[in-house]
Amino acid sequence: MRGVVMHAPGDVRVEDRDDPTIIAPTDAIIRVSATCICGSDLWPYRGIEHVHEPAAMGHEYVGIVEEVGSEVQNITPGQFVVGSFFASDNTCEICQAGYHSSCIHRVGVGSIGTQAQLARIPLADGTLVATPELPPADLIPTLLAASDVLGTGWFGAVAAEAGPGKTVAVVGDGAVGLLAVLAAKQLGAQRIIAMSRHEPRQKLAREYGATDIVEERGDAGVAKIKELTGGLGAHSVIEAVGTQESMMQAIRSTRPGGHVGYLGVAHNVQLPGEELFFSHVHLHGGPAPVRRFLPELIDLIWRRKINPGKVFDLTLPLEQAAEGYKAMDERRAIKTLLTL
């Protein structure tokens, strides 16, 4: 099969890889219908995370089940399925509490690489959620979004306790930040402030429910949020970048007693304990337990209540994955969908 392999920062190639096979009796093999490039794929692409050896890439996927292992009971060949970036058993105490991405049996799908024609998905029963039937073509991008960016933005909104009567601010205008806006809207937030200085992203943020746009960043961004909230700060702030500046911007934009939901993988971030102490915020985040939200998100998509697929503003065939990475790295694209 063909699949994306990163050889070094900036060096992404589409190559022949071995077809995956069932290894554990709980595995499934899916034929990938669509996959995409994640903001987190840019960390190694930019050399911020090390690339020690050629690595199969990709952890977002939708597809049709080709084959299942002998212990798989609920997923059957021919089904169209959505999964997420951690395979999870959906039965352990941690999954039952809603933290599938910390499942005691979790397997990172990133190590498998779904930017490929086929993918082996571990713990298929726990990980994959089938759609009611085969989806029409126009729903495929929206279902693919549920696999990571929508589920992640949704988790951020839930972690930040976005809801009726709340003012929500979103730090970061990547696909996750934009879909956090959509999630906050769906969860009933009264006012949603998107922090963005890119006109096309501002436009999509407004379409997804943003009521205000703040272009300022850092201290100036914090001051603007305070100004818009009677000096208090937002009730809920969703952080979707993962840098020291964005984390501090999020914490400082939140009122005492408010909630920060943080989603960006925190690279080289150190949170000052004393400032956090006196900020009085709630802090919660981490790798989104997307599986918790999949049934609800698939339902919303199936009924066409939400259209998260708009974050894909570049669609390329898998063979042109390198250009997809480049376009995202240069911020020419919000998010690249790869067709198969």
Place this chain on the structure above:
Amino acid sequence: MRGVVMHAPGDVRVEDRDDPTIIAPTDAIIRVSATCICGSDLWPYRGIEHVHEPAAMGHEYVGIVEEVGSEVQNITPGQFVVGSFFASDNTCEICQAGYHSSCIHRVGVGSIGTQAQLARIPLADGTLVATPELPPADLIPTLLAASDVLGTGWFGAVAAEAGPGKTVAVVGDGAVGLLAVLAAKQLGAQRIIAMSRHEPRQKLAREYGATDIVEERGDAGVAKIKELTGGLGAHSVIEAVGTQESMMQAIRSTRPGGHVGYLGVAHNVQLPGEELFFSHVHLHGGPAPVRRFLPELIDLIWRRKINPGKVFDLTLPLEQAAEGYKAMDERRAIKTLLTL
């Protein structure tokens, strides 16, 4: 009047100070019935916080109202009152959300100094809660505990979401940690693990509801908590120390999706963002909004359902405050009550 003044680390004196007077029309003057020495008073005593000039000490107090300003409506002379270490209006949006210690009009009572015969309490209507009638003498220590350590331990248990079915661990065996055990028990926690290596404190922890004692600290303490919780960590961990080690011990002792409530003033603490991200814990804490809990705590004390006053294992007259500080610094006393 007589009052405690800290001149330098280790140098605590009882001196003549001016009697306080009504400054703002929302002030009250109380005659202090009992006051005490806080763990946080030890930070400057030990030189960890600077002492730039002689400072009036103390922020815990119960007493009888002597005089009120012209705008005070609900508090009247002759009442026995309990307050906390931040004066708050109890009406602003932040107070209404339960975060009185971040009230937009807050005044730190520590700057006033309640280790004295009299104290001026700002925002009396919002800050002070009167008991149903003058309390019997044996309830005075327990009511004094509500003023800070009980309210703080209670906030930690609430922040850590201690409750039915939960396993709660408490890092720190000072008065706050011990009363966090009591709070977790009152909130219905199923299992309460006190982390302590001091026999008298272990004994009081058990009396307050601890089901298990862990003597190990740091990584060994974390390993022990994991061992006691099927490898997962506690649902709720209350941090009541305020050091890098205690914060990391608390975070690492908490299961994914669990809650850390932190109470120790975080001195020189830096939380590593990436570890926090992958820990999946909820983090909340800060200066306890004791006022939120006072009516409920006073009621529990009045009905003799709880006895938080046992944390006072040394009682001295105000004039011997210096010895009270010394005994706590040397860990000969958990907490010193000063009588007047």
